[in-house]
Amino acid sequence: MSANGASLLQTVSGAVLxxxxxxxxGVRPIWAGSxxxxxxxxxxxxxxxxxxxILVSTCLPFAERRRTAAVAGADYWNAGPIRRFISxxxxxxxxxxxxxxxxxxxxxxxxxxxxxxxxxxxxxxxGTRNMTEEPxxxxxxxxxxxxxxxxxxxxxxxxxxxxxxxLPKGALLPVPLLCRVVFGAPLVLQAGEERKAxxxxxxxxxxxxxxxxxxxx
Amino acid sequence: MSDDTRLFLGLVSVLVxxxxxxxxxxxxxxxxxxxxxxxxxxxxxxxWIMVAGISVAFLFGTGGVILLFAFVSFAALREYVTxxxxxxxxxxxxxxxxxxxxxxxxxxxxxxxYGLYSIFIPVYCFLAMPALTAMRGDTSRFxxxxxxxxxxxxxxxxxxxxxxxLVTLPIPGNEGRGLLLxxxxxxxxxxxxxxxxxxxxxxGRHKVAPSISPSKTWEGLVGGIASASLLxxxxxxxTPFSPFEAGGLAALACIMGFFGxxxxxAIKRDRGVKDWxxxxxxxxxxxxxxxxxxFAAPVFFHIVRYAWT
Numbered sequence: 199m200s201a202n203g204a205s206l207l208q209t210v211s212g213a214v215l216x217x218x219x220x221x222x223x224g225v226r227p228i229w230a231g232s233x234x235x236x237x238x239x240x241x242x243x244x245x246x247x248x249x250x251x252i253l254v255s256t257c258l259p260f261a262e263r264r265r266t267a268a269v270a271g272a273d274y275w276n277a278g279p280i281r282r283f284i285s286x287x288x289x290x291x292x293x294x295x296x297x298x299x300x301x302x303x304x305x306x307x308x309x310x311x312x313x314x315x316x317x318x319x320x321x322x323x324x325g326t327r328n329m330t331e332e333p334x335x336x337x338x339x340x341x342x343x344x345x346x347x348x349x350x351x352x353x354x355x356x357x358x359x360x361x362x363x364x365l366p367k368g369a370l371l372p373v374p375l376l377c378r379v380v381f382g383a384p385l386v387l388q389a390g391e392e393r394k395a396x397x398x399x400x401x402x403x404x405x406x407x408x409x410x411x412x413x414x415x
Numbered sequence: 416m417s418d419d420t421r422l423f424l425g426l427v428s429v430l431v432x433x434x435x436x437x438x439x440x441x442x443x444x445x446x447x448x449x450x451x452x453x454x455x456x457x458x459x460x461x462x463w464i465m466v467a468g469i470s471v472a473f474l475f476g477t478g479g480v481i482l483l484f485a486f487v488s489f490a491a492l493r494e495y496v497t498x499x500x501x502x503x504x505x506x507x508x509x510x511x512x513x514x515x516x517x518x519x520x521x522x523x524x525x526x527x528x529y530g531l532y533s534i535f536i537p538v539y540c541f542l543a544m545p546a547l548t549a550m551r552g553d554t555s556r557f558x559x560x561x562x563x564x565x566x567x568x569x570x571x572x573x574x575x576x577x578x579x580x581l582v583t584l585p586i587p588g589n590e591g592r593g594l595l596l597x598x599x600x601x602x603x604x605x606x607x608x609x610x611x612x613x614x615x616x617x618x619g620r621h622k623v624a625p626s627i628s629p630s631k632t633w634e635g636l637v638g639g640i641a642s643a644s645l646l647x648x649x650x651x652x653x654t655p656f657s658p659f660e661a662g663g664l665a666a667l668a669c670i671m672g673f674f675g676x677x678x679x680x681a682i683k684r685d686r687g688v689k690d691w692x693x694x695x696x697x698x699x700x701x702x703x704x705x706x707x708x709x710f711a712a713p714v715f716f717h718i719v720r721y722a723w724t
Contacts, residue, residue, distance in 0.1 A: 226723065374496075
């Protein structure tokens with residue numbers, strides 16, 4: 199297996215998971231500002247369910263899905279042999295250690311290595327699943343650091359709708375509900391833009407893709 | 416030529432004519448095509464796919480048709496529940512609706528147990544669902560959540576399941592022709608939707624319920640239902656009815672279908688959405704296509720059952 203391409207098992211399980219998530223959620227991508235094909239990308243999305251990155255990768259065209267990996271927490275996905283098999287063999291993941299007291303590898307280095315190998319990333323800038331009533335938590339610095347160090351990579355905001363109702367934290371079986379993923383226009387880090395200002399702008403760009411309270415989309 | 420072949424060829428000819436008309440209109444229209452024409456083309460394309468799907472199901476006989484409508488119920492219920500207020504405590508009830516109620520209801524139709532499939536949902540499920548929800552302890556908007564779940568299972572599963580249930584009716588002299596009765600109901604009710612749309616576009620002036628749907632007019636309603644009833648009378652050879660009876664039953668089914676569409680529009684208006692979903696290009700979701708059948712099927716079923724068996 200090359201560092202860049204997906205293994206056969208990953209391609210097959212990716213296709214099976216895409217089929218399953220379509221059967222359960224009927225997911226449909228809405229390309230509102232970016233095209234399905236493009237440069238190497240970081241898809242940054244709201245996060246409330248383990249199904250989130252499967253949903254985003256289901257929406258990608260086959261070739262793009264093959265080069266896209268999800269950034270996930272090593273503390274969760276390395277705990278136990280089953281999770282390790284799923285995250286290491288079946289899915290395309292880039293595992294980062296969130297607990298920076300005990301960590302052995304710098305998350306930034308791990309993500310940059312994946313980008314330099316040509317992969318696109320699915321990234322959750324909130325850093326964890328959002329269990330609050332707030333639509334979106336404050337962004338952590340990771341997105342800014344990646345944007346500053348790899349300015350050629352497109353930053354595409356994706357709003358994931360309803361997945362937290364389909365498969366909330368702690369649930370085993372998904373409830374079939376319609377989901378959509380809205381892909382917005384790519385963001386570019388402006389010259390001299392402050393970390394805080396950029397993260398606020400990225401967060402606003404993602405929130406702007408969410409359906410409004412009155413149900414209109 | 417057998418009756419099913421005649422029906423199939425008839426449907427294909429209607430679609431061929433519709434495609435030709437739309438093709439000529441698109442060819443003569445200025446480019447890019449106006450939205451109405453784009454929508455018409457998408458609708459005709461979707462009709463081809465739907466007719467193909469229904470035909471394949473009919474090839475597999477009763478089992479195929481039951482499976483097809485179980486899938487219709489699943490898709491409709493999914494669209495419906497997406498628009499409702501669900502809370503975490505509803506998870507088991509919702510899972511039960513999809514994983515237990517849908518398969519059990521259609522299994523009961525498969526084994527032709529009328530005594531149970533006609534009361535399984537309104538008696539057993541309507542009592543079990545709120546009980547299960549109550550056991551989870553969350554009382555916030557309880558009545559609202561329970562009513563939404565029950566109305567959803569009624570519309571998407573109970574009512575729709577009466578379409579394939581028609582096959583089980585023991586009508587004397589109609590043995591082995593139950594599928595054609597289903598085809599008759601679908602053709603007249605869906606035909607009425609199309610004809611109401613056409614009459615409304617051509618002659619529509621006076622709106623029936625302007626606050627609910629701007630596209631439903633009295634001219635469309637009367638013209639559509641009258642012509643769909645004539646269509647029904649002309650399709651009497653699919654049924655055990657005389658042409659006169661077939662026309663009357665078609666009129667009744669189409670009026671019920673109109674109410675179904677009206678109620679579906681009111682629900683969508685309440686939730687601030689234009690379509691139920693995005694399943695069928697040009698038509699929106701499954702319920703956008705099936706809303707008229709939802710109201711027509713149980714009434715048609717019970718009248719035929721009362722008067723002909």
